[in-house]
Amino acid sequence: MTDYPRPPFPPQAQPVPGSQQQMQPQPDCGERSYTGSGRLANKIALITGADSGIGRAVAIAFAREGADVAIAYLDEHEDARETARWVEAAGRQCLLLPGDLAQQSVCQDVVERTVAQFGRIDVLVNNAAYQMTYYELEDISDEEWLKTFDINITAIFRLCKAALPHMAPGSSIINTSSINSDTPKPTLLAYATTKGAIANFSAGLAQLLGKRGIRVNSVAPGPIWTPLIVSTMPEEQVSHFGENTPLGRPGQPVEVAPIYVLLASDEASYISGTRYGVTGGKPIL
Numbered sequence: 001m002t003d004y005p006r007p008p009f010p011p012q013a014q015p016v017p018g019s020q021q022q023m024q025p026q027p028d029c030g031e032r033s034y035t036g037s038g039r040l041a042n043k044i045a046l047i048t049g050a051d052s053g054i055g056r057a058v059a060i061a062f063a064r065e066g067a068d069v070a071i072a073y074l075d076e077h078e079d080a081r082e083t084a085r086w087v088e089a090a091g092r093q094c095l096l097l098p099g100d101l102a103q104q105s106v107c108q109d110v111v112e113r114t115v116a117q118f119g120r121i122d123v124l125v126n127n128a129a130y131q132m133t134y135y136e137l138e139d140i141s142d143e144e145w146l147k148t149f150d151i152n153i154t155a156i157f158r159l160c161k162a163a164l165p166h167m168a169p170g171s172s173i174i175n176t177s178s179i180n181s182d183t184p185k186p187t188l189l190a191y192a193t194t195k196g197a198i199a200n201f202s203a204g205l206a207q208l209l210g211k212r213g214i215r216v217n218s219v220a221p222g223p224i225w226t227p228l229i230v231s232t233m234p235e236e237q238v239s240h241f242g243e244n245t246p247l248g249r250p251g252q253p254v255e256v257a258p259i260y261v262l263l264a265s266d267e268a269s270y271i272s273g274t275r276y277g278v279t280g281g282k283p284i285l
Contacts (some may be wrong), residue, residue: 001247004028004249004251004252004255005025005225005249006243006248006249007239007240007241007242007243007249007250008239008240008243009024009025009238009239009240009241010024010239011235011236011238011239012024012230012235012238013230013231013235013238014227014230014231015231016130016132016231016232017074017075017076017130017227017228017231018052018076018226018227018228018229018230018231018232019052019076019078019079019227020051020052020053020056020079020082020226020227021078021079021082023225023227023230025225027052027053027225027226027252027253028252028253028254029052029053029056029057029060029086029252029253029254029257030057030060030061030253030254030257031060031086033254034057034060034061034064034254034257035064036061036063036064036065036066036090037065038065038066039065039066039261039265039267040062040065040066040067040123040261040264040265041065041066041067042066042067042068043062043066043067043068043122043123043264044067044068044070044114044118044119044120044121044122044123045059045062045067045068045069045070045121045122045123045124045125045264046069046070046072046110046111046114046121046123046124046125046159046163047059047062047069047070047071047072047125047127048072048073048101048110048125048126048127048128048155048159049072049073049127049128049129049176050069050071050072050073050080050083050125050127051071051073051074051076051079051080051083052076052079052083052226052227053224053226053227053228053253054127054176054221054224054226054253054256054257055071055073055083055125055127055128056079056082056083056086056253057252057253057254057256057257058125058127058256058257058260058261059071059083059086059087059094060083060086060087060090060257061254061257061258061260061261062123062260062261062264063086063087063088063090063091063092063094064090065261065265066092067092067122067123067264068092068093068094068118069087069092069093069094069095070094070095070097070110070113070114070117070118071083071084071087071094071095071096071097072097072098072099072101072110072128073096073097073098073128074098074099074100074101074128075098076227077098079227080096080098081096084096093117093118095113095114095117095118097109097110097113097114101128101151101155101159102147102150102151102154102155104158107155107158107159107162108158108162110159111159111162111163111166112162115166120166120167120168121163121166121167121171122167122168122170122171122172122264123171123172123173123174123264124159124160124163124167124171124172124173124174125174125175125176125260125264126155126156126159126160126173126174126175126176126198127175127176128151128152128155129151129152129176129191129194129228130147130148130151130152130191131148131188131190131191131228131232132144132148132188132190132191132232133187133188133232133233133234133237134187134189134190135187137189140189140190144190145190148190148191148194149190149194149197152191152194152195152197152198153194153197153198153201156175156198156201157201160173160205164209164212164214167214168213169212169213169214170213170214170266170269171213171214171215172214172215172216172217172263172264172268173202173205173209173214173215173216173217174216174217174218174219174260174263174264175198175201175202175216175217175218175219176198176218176219176221177195177196177198177199177202177218177219177220177275178191178192178195178198178220178221178222179220179221179222179223179277179279179282179284180192180195180196181195181196181198181199181220181275181284182220182277182284182285183282184196195220198218199218199220199275202216202217202218202273202275203216203218203273203274203275206272206273206274207273210272210273215263215268215269215271215272216272216273217263217268217271217272217273217274217275217276218274218275218276219256219259219260219263219275219276219278220275220276220277220278220279220284221251221256221277221278221279222242222245222250222251222277222278222279222280222282223241223242223245223250223251223280224250224251224252224253224255224256224278225241225242225250225251225252225253226253229241229250242280245279245280245281245282246280246281246282247280247281249280250280251278251279251280255278256278259276259278263276
C-alpha cells in the first residue's frame with residue numbers, strides 16, 4: 001500500500017488515446033510482480049482495451065493464471081505488442097485485434113476472429129473506454145456524446161450479443177464500470193453517465209443469463225494511473241490525480257487485476273450481478 005508513487009506527478013499531457021510508454025511514472029501492470037497459480041488454466045479470454053492500463057494488467061494476470069488471451073484495442077500498436085510480449089512470456093497465446101469498437105462491424109469481427117483462433121470464449125472482459133473533460137454542458141457536442149456512448153456502452157451490448165453463442169455454461173462476462181457510476185464527476189459527464197449504464201446493464205444481464213449458467217459482474221475502479229488519465233485531463237488534475245483518496249494516491253493497474261481474476265475463475269461460481277469497487281478507500285453505495 002505504500003510502495004507505489006504518490007502525487008504530485010510531473011506535468012504531462014498526451015493526445016488521445018495516450019501511450020503508456022510515455023507516462024511518468026510508469027504504471028505498474030504487474031509485469032514483474034504478478035504471480036499466477038493456475039486459477040484460469042486453459043480458459044480463453046477476450047479483453048478489450050488491453051493494450052495498456054487496467055486491460056494490460058488483466059491480460060498479464062490472466063496469462064499467468066493459465067489463460068490464452070485475445071486483445072482488442074484501437075490503434076496503440078506499440079503498447080499492444082508490449083502486452084502481447086508479456087502474455088507470450090507467460091507461455092500463453094496472444095491474439096492482437098486492432099479496430100474501433102464504436103463500429104458494429106468491428107465488434108462482430110473481434111469476436112469472430114477470437115473464436116476462429118481459439119474455438120470459444122470463456123471470459124469476456126469489456127474494458128475499453130473513452131472520456132474527455134468538459135467544464136460546461138454546452139461544450140459537449142452531440143458527436144462527442146454519441147462517441148462516448150458508442151465506445152463505452154453500445155460496444156459492450158454488441159460484444160456480449162456476438163460472444164454469447166460461443167460461451168458455454170460456466171463462462172463469465174466482466175464489464176469495467178467506474179466509481180463515477182456512484183459519484184459522477186461533473187467534468188466527465190458523458191463518461192460518468194455511461195459508467196452508470198454499464199453497472200445497470202451488467203446487473204440486468206446477469207439476471208437474463210443466469211438460466212444459461214453465465215455469470216455477469218462489473219468492476220468499478222476509482223482513480224487508476226493509466227494513459228486515459230494523461231490524455232483526457234488537464235495537466236493540473238493529472239499532477240494531483242488520486243490525491244483525494246483515503247490512501248492518498250492513485251491505484252496501479254496491477255492492484256485492480258486480482259478482482260478480474262476472481263470473477264473470471266470457477267471460484268466465483270455463485271458471484272453474479274454485482275459491482276465491485278477498487279477505489280482506494282472511497283465507498284461505493
